[in-house]
Amino acid sequence: MILADLFSILLRLAELAFAAIVAGLNGKYLHAAQGASSWQLGRFIYxxxxxxxxxxxxxxWLIPFSGSFTSWPGDLFISVAWFAAFGLLVDWLGGNCGDVFNWGGISFDGTASCTQWKATIAFAFLSAICWLVSAILGFYWVRRHRAVAVDGHHHRRRRWHRSRV
Known part of the structure; x- marks a missing residue:
C-alpha cells in the first residue's frame, strides 16, 4: 500500500513537471506568434x-487524502487529451524536422526550433503515458479495494429502512 502511494506521488510529480515543461515551451511559441489567427494556433492553444x-x-491530486486513486476516470480522460495533443503537434511538425523520435543532431543552443518542438512533443507523450499509468494504477487500486470489501462482508447499511409494522 505504501509503495502504491509513493508511486502515485512520483507519477503526480512527473505529470506536473511534464505539463509545466509543455506549457512553458508551447507558451513561448504562442507568445512569439501573437499576430497569427487563433484558427491557425488552435492546436497549440489546445x-x-x-x-x-x-x-x-x-x-x-498530489495533496494527500484527496482521493487520488479514485480519480482514475479523470486520469484516463487527461491521458486521452494528452495523446490528442501529441498527435496534433506531431501532425503540425509533419516531418519538417525529420522523424519525430529521431534525436540525432540535436543541439541545446537555444536557437534550434526543431529541438524545441521535439522536446514539446516528447514531454506531451511522456505526460500522456504518466496519466495513463495513473489511471491504470487507480483502477487496479479501486477494484482491489472493492473486492476486499465484498469478500470481507463490509457492506454498507441501507439508509432507508422499511417499517416492520
Whole structure:
C-alpha cells in the first residue's frame, strides 16, 4: 500500500513537471506568434489548455487524502487529451524536422526550433503515458479495494429502512 502511494506521488510529480515543461515551451511559441489567427494556433492553444488543466489536477491530486486513486476516470480522460495533443503537434511538425523520435543532431543552443518542438512533443507523450499509468494504477487500486470489501462482508447499511409494522 505504501509503495502504491509513493508511486502515485512520483507519477503526480512527473505529470506536473511534464505539463509545466509543455506549457512553458508551447507558451513561448504562442507568445512569439501573437499576430497569427487563433484558427491557425488552435492546436497549440489546445495543448496549452491541456497542460494547464493537467497542472491544476496534478497539484490537487498530489495533496494527500484527496482521493487520488479514485480519480482514475479523470486520469484516463487527461491521458486521452494528452495523446490528442501529441498527435496534433506531431501532425503540425509533419516531418519538417525529420522523424519525430529521431534525436540525432540535436543541439541545446537555444536557437534550434526543431529541438524545441521535439522536446514539446516528447514531454506531451511522456505526460500522456504518466496519466495513463495513473489511471491504470487507480483502477487496479479501486477494484482491489472493492473486492476486499465484498469478500470481507463490509457492506454498507441501507439508509432507508422499511417499517416492520
Amino acid at each position: 495543448a496549452e489548455v491541456v497542460a494547464g488543466i493537467s497542472i491544476v489536477l496534478a497539484i490537487i
